[in-house]
Amino acid sequence: MTKEIFVQMALKSWNIQIKNATKFFDSVDDASLSREIAPGKNTIGYLLGHLIAVNDGMIALFSLGNRQYAHLDEAYVKNPDKLGTEKPDSAGLLSEWKKSNEQLSAYFENMSPEDWFGKHTAMTDQDLISDPGRNKLSVLLNRTNHVSYHLGQLVLAGN
């Protein structure tokens, strides 16, 4: 029971940030993706691809299935914006944002509290014994903060 409450709280926190980010992305169009959040800083399009790819990474980290957006890693995670790295599919990213979140929500809804408190693929059984708070749910908390962090930047470039 209490475990379920914790999981619901963390998912609620996640959903609020995704909802706020979606509200922002709904307010811009493809032409806005090249706009910088501040002079010389990341573009809206880069942060959009970055968030999709990083969040999608949880599918692999939680052993939920096959990642759908690993092809975005090179341009939007491994490399910074403006290095001339080709940005694939940037025009379609706004619709992929919603699709990617629907996929994640569907996966998350099927996870039991025990799943959430279990280890993820980047750690060992021993890691979980040493630090039970290092689990899938802690990754979700981190990713939630990560969305907030970039959303704070994105709103600076809003309409």
Add this chain to the structure above:
Amino acid sequence: MTKEIFVQMALKSWNIQIKNATKFFDSVDDASLSREIAPGKNTIGYLLGHLIAVNDGMIALFSLGNRQYAHLDEAYVKNPDKLGTEKPDSAGLLSEWKKSNEQLSAYFENMSPEDWFGKHTAMTDQDLISDPGRNKLSVLLNRTNHVSYHLGQLVLAGN
């Protein structure tokens, strides 16, 4: 036991964001407080006062004691930057940042898991029965995201 783990996870997430924000504030000086995070947007000093005051609000919301920074609310929470509202003590805010976090840490360390899962002062007993996930710990998760959100903005004005 699991309740304790979740409290530890939420506090760890909070501490990481506070540590990262402290790293940023350690990198600037009083002269930098008037620098804008982006042209025409909030200044570093405004966001510093804003975070101190909003975080300090948890002392009242959690019935922990008397707030120490309520005098900052008018200039840094109730009003936006640049309205000409006088900003009190802006020169001393960098040292107050650390002091305010030490106070919060001391309070948080003395809270039991039962405290964290109890209602805060802005809700009724019935609210907690209707939604047990609406508790003090959920406020901490929100405030953690709030620090992240503004930290994402602050780093844009970094040295």
